[in-house]
Structure formats: C-alpha cells, structure tokens
Amino acid sequence: VQPEKIEELVEKFKQKDKSALARFISLIENEPDMASAVFSRFDPPQQPSFIIGITGPPGAGKSTLINQLVEKLTAQGKSVGVISVDPSSPFSGGAFLGDRIRMSASVQHELCFMRSMASRGSVGGLSRATFDTCLLYEAFGFEIIIIETVGAGQSEVEVLKFADTILVLNVPGLGDSIQCQKAGIIEIGDILVVNKKDLGGEEIAVQLDLMLDDAVMFIGESGWRPPVVQTNSISGEGFDELIEEIWNHKNHITLSGELVEKHKKRMKEKLMDVLQFKIRNFILEQIYPKIESSVWDQINQNKYSVYSIAGDIYNTFLSKLKGSDE
C-alpha cells in the first residue's frame, strides 16, 4: 500500500466512510507492519469507546444476543462496533458462515459495523488484530465496542482482556452442571446472562444466584457482585435490565478507578507487543542469516543444545548493548 493511498483512506475514514474502516482493518490484520503508518495519521480519540466482551460456549446464542443488544443500543442513538472472534481453523482461515449470516440484520444499521476476525496466523496475531481493530473503532468514533468470542481456546478467550465489562452467557449443560462452569469461564463474568427460553433457564439463574451468594471468589477486588440477568433474544425481554446492568458496572469501575487501571495496563501490554513484534523481525532478518550452518547442525544433532545456543546468541547481543552504554 502506497503512503498516498493511506493518506486518501485516512481522509475518507475521518468522513466516517465505513469502507475505509474496513480497508484499514484488513490492512492491519494482514500487514501488522503497516499499523504504525496508519495510526500515526490519527488524531487522539475524542472519547474512549466502552468495550463489552461477550463469551459463552458454542451454540449458546451469542449472535442472537448481540443482534438484540445492538438493536436496543442503536435505537438509543449509540453507535456500536462489533468484533467477532471466530472459532475457525488456523489452517483454513475460514469462519463459520452461519454466524456471519445471522449477524447481518442489525449490522446493516447505520450506527453499527461488524467485523469477524479469523484466528488464522500466528498465535498472538489474533490478540494483536483484535486490539488494533478496537483502536480503529475508537478512532472511527464508536461509543461502544462489542467483542464476541467463543469460550473455548486460550487465544480466543485472551481477547477478553481488552473488555471493560464481560458478559458470560450460560446454557444448561449435561446433567445438572452449567456448561460455562465446566469450561471455567463463569469466573471472568461481570454480568451473567441466562437465556430465558432455554430448557431449565430459570433454574440455572437461581443456581447461579445461590452460587454467587456463597462464593467470595466471584466478588472482584472492587467489590462488584455479578448480577444474573435473564434475557430472551427473540422477544427482547430482559434487555433493558441487561443494558442497565452494563452501565451499572461501568459506573462502578469508573468510580473505583478500575477502569483507568485496566486501560493503563492494556497500553503497557500493547507497547510490549509492538516491541516484541519488531524484535522478532530483527532476529529473523539480522540474526538468523548470520547463524552458521554448523550451528544449525549442532542444534539438529543435539536438540538440547538449543537452550545454550540461544543463551550464547543472546549474550553476544547483550554485550553489544552494554558495550555501547559505556
């Protein structure tokens, strides 16, 4: 991509052109190296977007919940950007077509934009692409960002670290158990959602409430006790309460200072991420070509030597840095 082309896209982007937004997301997802050139052309965001993470097991009804949530929020005049992290294969790079289709109704709304991230590419790439898309959404002016992710897979759940408020969708599991409990994702929920229409939905809501009353583990440092909200994604029942609880949580973490701390921590990790990406390229381009084939032979003949050889390379590297300090 030419610099003039980026300049042109930035102009369109500032005029709220969604196709420019889409182009930037693809560009940064496919060529992380371009992120710096793109973001350096943006003004600081007017206001931070509020980021809602939504997770739950596959088939829990996340897409219909988001459709309904987006409808309610846009009806209130809020603009919403959705990022869907698909449980697709890192090998095929595809996404579940069904979900994309199901999401399309509310997504066509003027105040909404939706993008799905395939979890292809390197581990860590998904997290980077998701955060950069959040930055793009924020620059575009979305008041709310929704990150939808399936509660399976480490990389997939990791993206929830970017969320300010996390909603966990609970569905009945086999026997008496709640599936989310088994998967260990209940603990991360700031708000627990139970689908009213589900067989045994009401029962689960009661069960969750009792569990929360019992367990200190669910009460965060700031003293927030996750509410349990029953919703019906078809009729829209319970969504006013759900939205109210989202704002309650937002107020709570704003007053406790948690929100600011979360954002600071996120930027600290982002800086590390960008640095690591640069250094990885440095190793590949500057260090790897200088490694002699005899060293590779040594590693291949004795795998255990990889640690000591890495240590040698690192020390040479370090001594250069130290030497120049003096």
Added chain:
Amino acid sequence: VQPEKIEELVEKFKQKDKSALARFISLIENEPDMASAVFSRFDPPQQPSFIIGITGPPGAGKSTLINQLVEKLTAQGKSVGVISVDPSSPFSGGAFLGDRIRMSASVQHELCFMRSMASRGSVGGLSRATFDTCLLYEAFGFEIIIIETVGAGQSEVEVLKFADTILVLNVPGLGDSIQCQKAGIIEIGDILVVNKKDLGGEEIAVQLDLMLDDAVMFIGESGWRPPVVQTNSISGEGFDELIEEIWNHKNHITLSGELVEKHKKRMKEKLMDVLQFKIRNFILEQIYPKIESSVWDQINQNKYSVYSIAGDIYNTFLSKLKGSDE
C-alpha cells in the same frame, strides 16, 4: 530449585525414575527460565521419539482411542509418553477431571507416562510447555509420544505442529455434515479416524473417502493420500490397521525427507521462541523501568502514539547495537 537438587533429579531421571520426569515437567512448565539449566545436563537423545498428534472435537472419544492405542503399542513393547492439552480455562487453570480419570487405566502401564497440560498462562506458553515436555519424553527414552488436543482454539491446535503424524477423529455432526469439516481440522489429518460405533460412522467413512478421492487439497506435497480408518475403541477393532497406517506414514515421510525437514523447522522455531522469551524479559527488566512516567502519560492520553513510541524505543536500542558494531 537449587542446582544440587537439579543434579540429583537428573541422576534419578537417567535411571528412568518417572517421578523425576514429572518433577521436571512441572518445573519447566512453571519456571520456563529453568529449562536451560535442566537441558544442559542432558546427553543428546539416543533416537528421536516419533510424535503422533491426535485431535478431534470435544466428545469425539479421543481419550478412549488413546487408551486403546497405548494398550496395543505397549503390548508390542513400545514405550509411550502422552501429553494431553486440556480445553481448560486460562483463568482457572483447571483441567477436565473426567478425562484424567478415563485415561488412567492404560497410563498405569510401566511403559507409559501421561501428563496433561493446562492451557493456563500466557499465549505461547502452552506451545512452549508442550515442546519442552516432548524434549523431556525424548530424553527419557519414549519411542512414541502422543499429543492429544481438542480441535478448538488456536493455541490448542497449534501444538500439533510438533507432531510427525496427525490423526483426526471424525464424528457425525448435525445434519449431514461432519463436525471436523466444519471446524476446518480435516485438512491437517495424515490419517482420518472414524469411530465405528458412532451412529452413521460407516457412512462418514465412505463420505470421507469420496471427498479425498475428489480433493487434491488433501494430498500433501509428498503425495501422501490420507487413509480413512474405522476403529472401535472398546473392542479394539481396527487398531491393528490404524497402527499399520501410522508406520506407513512414518515410512513415507522418512523416505520423502519430510520428517527431517519438519524436525529442522521445529528447532528453528524453538530457537526463536527461546530468544524471544529472553528478550521479553530483557524489555521488562531493563527497558520498562527506564521509561519515564511522562511517556506512559503520553501513551495513555493518546493511544495511537504507542506505535511511534515503540518505534523510538526500538531505534534507540538498535542504534546502540549498530554503534557497538563499528
């Protein structure tokens, strides 16, 4: 852990003490920094272990398949180390208790050792821990290593890059589809396994065979056409054929040179991984403390500046390296 303690464990390890093996796995999983100290004390492996990766959707019957496979292999006098990558939460760090219990029967065999990896900790940590466990198993002398992983989640599927031969377990999905096809993991299979006992198992086997006949995409560079094997994990039916196909694939990739190339590539990535881990610590310990609070303020006030600030830090760092070269 004291150096003398490591020395003592290495002695026990060399005498094939499984408790020393277990201690080393835990040590390296929890303190990756210790890996260098441990591996530097090992002799080069006598022979490389052959690594079999087994994947499939949750509930496909991977554990019972592995139980049966381990039983057959140990009956032939082969020693087998199993690594199970659990779909547990990165937050809770737990593992599905059920699977651990189900696996225990064959695991008690003298020639077998089983360990499950929780996918807790940082993204990338799972992959590192899995590879290091493979190195430990190899040093211990296991002829065969089995890596079991659920076909969901990027980090979880990524560990299959360490496998020489990949088995994909196929189960009937909703409607006519095959669940693995939906998840996009069929393509990575060197051998496709269908459970005979499953409703529609035979039909799926036929379907897969037809698909393979049609699709060039399934034929790897070396010209291997994945066979479809029907098994019954309870009766043991089909397991002789399965084991034969595993050795067929091993011979195929040995003759084509693919096996050697895979191993070389793996070590190249491992070196990168170790270097990146060291450099990450260097950034955290040497660079982060020197970043002034005004710079953090700048990043927090304008998130987009994180890219240019990372660029500045990286350039300073680089100029030191270059300066010392002259």
